[in-house]
Amino acid sequence: MKPKVIVYKKVDKKVLELLAETCEIIYFENLDSETYPLFLNELEEAQGLLGSGLKVDKELLDQAPQLNIVCNISVGYDNLDLTALAERGIIATNTPDVLNDTVADTIMGLILSTARRIPELDQWVKTGQWESGLAEKWFGVDVHHKVLGIIGMGGIGSAVAKRAHFGFDMDIIYHNRSRNEEAEDKYGAVYCSMEDLLKKSDFVCLMTPLTPDTVNLIGKREFELMKESAIFINASRGKTVDEEALIEALQKGQIYGAGLDVFVQEPVEKNNPLLSMKNVVTLPHIGSATYETRFQMAMTAAANLVKGLQGETPPNLIK
Ligand SMILES: NC(=O)C1=CN([C@@H]2O[C@H](COP(=O)(O)OP(=O)(O)OC[C@H]3O[C@@H](n4cnc5c(N)ncnc54)[C@H](O)[C@@H]3O)[C@@H](O)[C@H]2O)C=CC1
Numbered sequence: 001m002k003p004k005v006i007v008y009k010k011v012d013k014k015v016l017e018l019l020a021e022t023c024e025i026i027y028f029e030n031l032d033s034e035t036y037p038l039f040l041n042e043l044e045e046a047q048g049l050l051g052s053g054l055k056v057d058k059e060l061l062d063q064a065p066q067l068n069i070v071c072n073i074s075v076g077y078d079n080l081d082l083t084a085l086a087e088r089g090i091i092a093t094n095t096p097d098v099l100n101d102t103v104a105d106t107i108m109g110l111i112l113s114t115a116r117r118i119p120e121l122d123q124w125v126k127t128g129q130w131e132s133g134l135a136e137k138w139f140g141v142d143v144h145h146k147v148l149g150i151i152g153m154g155g156i157g158s159a160v161a162k163r164a165h166f167g168f169d170m171d172i173i174y175h176n177r178s179r180n181e182e183a184e185d186k187y188g189a190v191y192c193s194m195e196d197l198l199k200k201s202d203f204v205c206l207m208t209p210l211t212p213d214t215v216n217l218i219g220k221r222e223f224e225l226m227k228e229s230a231i232f233i234n235a236s237r238g239k240t241v242d243e244e245a246l247i248e249a250l251q252k253g254q255i256y257g258a259g260l261d262v263f264v265q266e267p268v269e270k271n272n273p274l275l276s277m278k279n280v281v282t283l284p285h286i287g288s289a290t291y292e293t294r295f296q297m298a299m300t301a302a303a304n305l306v307k308g309l310q311g312e313t314p315p316n317l318i319k
């Protein structure tokens, strides 16, 4: 008998075809108030789970006595309680690397659009306000030849460094849990302390995972250390930043602007002060959201699931 797996996110039919070769699939295109109770019913017999964003904690696992493997369609796995999984002998996987270039492109987009005020000027043109030459008050700041500080020089951080170094002649400094010699050799990245990075960077790009160590990694003190001209970019997770402190730093003019793909609460609350700030560019967590990359991520997750259920070590086992 084929093992029963639940896919709880919309995926391409090729992904379902791959799974169907070895698994019986229960498919929910998304989980909402209507489908969640049905999902819980199926969970009782499920041996595998594939999707993204679902909080997999003790309470959920207590309802999944047959579960062997949880496969995230994401590189981040802060949605998983790894201790609770380990206690039950359940393995988990993620999708690193396949999204590095796409997320790095998004980050360069945030850097450029914040520095050159692209969304603001787009609105200015479209609302018919371009009636004469461009006044100096609409000028932005340069990106090229500036200092980019990357906190979290892993897969995505390195792809950002590559673009910034080769495409924009930027000087790269970085802070990481350990030295990244490849980024140093290939992109001239220079390792420094967090404090030095914050003081020296024109652009501060946060790209660490969300872990107990990185909750509020950037807060009041860190914003105070940044240059008044600094642009802060976050595409990691909302909770790596103290959002109140970010709002205050922007309101006080302690930093020049921010480009944000992630928020403490997602979808972001409509009355969040960040949404009414002209010097803040916001995106709805689209870092990896291209057709090609989301397809690759889902295929990677499916391949992990198949291997795991065959009793082999999946390629992207979370350790
Ligand atoms: N906005 C979006 O759509 C996306 C967001 N992400 C987020 O980006 C994160 C990073 O992804 P990858 O680069 O693939 O991960 P990775 O594991 O390759 O790199 C993360 C780096 O952060 C470093 N790090 C961890 N804790 C640190 C700390 N306390 N201080 C300094 N450095 C620390 C690690 O040493 C590692 O080099 C994911 O965990 C996820 O949360 C990832 C993909 C898309």
Ligand SMILES: O=C(O)C(=O)CO
Binding pocket: 073, 074, 075, 076, 077, 099, 287, 288, 289
């Ligand atoms: O992969 C992740 O961690 C994301 O946030 C979405 O790509």
